Amino acid sequence: MIFAVPVFPGSNCDHDMVNALRDVLHAQAELVPATTSDLSTYDAVILPGGFSYGDYLRSGAIARFAPVMTAVQAFAAAGKPVMGICNGFQILTEAGLLPGALQANRSAKFICQTSELIVRNTQTQFTTTYTENQHIQLPIAHGEGNYYCDAATLAELQAHHQIVFEYADNPNGSVANIAGIINRAGNVLGMMPHPERAVEAILGSIDGLGLFNSLLTNQGQEVTHA
Numbered sequence: 001m002i003f004a005v006p007v008f009p010g011s012n013c014d015h016d017m018v019n020a021l022r023d024v025l026h027a028q029a030e031l032v033p034a035t036t037s038d039l040s041t042y043d044a045v046i047l048p049g050g051f052s053y054g055d056y057l058r059s060g061a062i063a064r065f066a067p068v069m070t071a072v073q074a075f076a077a078a079g080k081p082v083m084g085i086c087n088g089f090q091i092l093t094e095a096g097l098l099p100g101a102l103q104a105n106r107s108a109k110f111i112c113q114t115s116e117l118i119v120r121n122t123q124t125q126f127t128t129t130y131t132e133n134q135h136i137q138l139p140i141a142h143g144e145g146n147y148y149c150d151a152a153t154l155a156e157l158q159a160h161h162q163i164v165f166e167y168a169d170n171p172n173g174s175v176a177n178i179a180g181i182i183n184r185a186g187n188v189l190g191m192m193p194h195p196e197r198a199v200e201a202i203l204g205s206i207d208g209l210g211l212f213n214s215l216l217t218n219q220g221q222e223v224t225h226a
């Protein structure tokens with residue numbers, strides 16, 4: 001399977017993502033420019049973290065208009081897997097591929113730290129290698145990670161088990177401790193923490209591997225780094 005990692009002006013976690021996919025997981029991965037309008041040769045798309053278009057207006061608000069996002073919309077509509085990490089999550093909500101929005105952190109400060117998460121749904125193609133309610137450690141690094149949705153949307157998310165990751169300590173003020181959600185169809189996942197920064201012991205945690213290994217396993221690929 002071949003991963004596409006779109007690069008927007010201001011992306012800064014794109015190379016970390018490709019490093020995790022290629023060098024750690026031995027998967028095929030390519031950086032694709034935001035001007036790309038065809039993703040049909042790829043099997044999965046991961047929107048990386050960063051400050052696309054300088055986070056002007058709101059994080060992800062301009063990136064959603066990049067040509068590659070039209071292709072991501074079609075890719076997602078075809079049922080193929082899409083993951084958005086941090087700024088990628090922000091772009092997915094701005095694009096309407098996931099519900100809710102990411103607001104400024106409750107502290108109004110940029111937060112860069114390790115965060116403890118609880119895996120709440122292991123029945124998604126991105127999380128089958130975790131155990132239900134497993135506590136994992138992943139880095140967070142964001143100024144606008146405070147997930148918000150209205151009460152009706154939250155009830156929908158809860159009813160359909162779309163809350164995949166919760167913060168144990170809610171560092172940013174997110175509604176219902178939400179750190180990551182999945183769409184109703186189960187093929188679009190967004191999360192603020194960075195699994196690509198937790199794939200080697202030297203990085204302090206390997207708890208991010210589970211996301212990539214789950215996806216690779218569920219796509220019928222051999223996992224080389226468990």
Ligand SMILES: NC(=O)CC[C@H](N)C(=O)O
Binds near residue numbers: 048050051086142
């Ligand atoms: N690491 C990132 O992707 C940063 C996310 C985002 N631009 C923010 O600060 O909220």
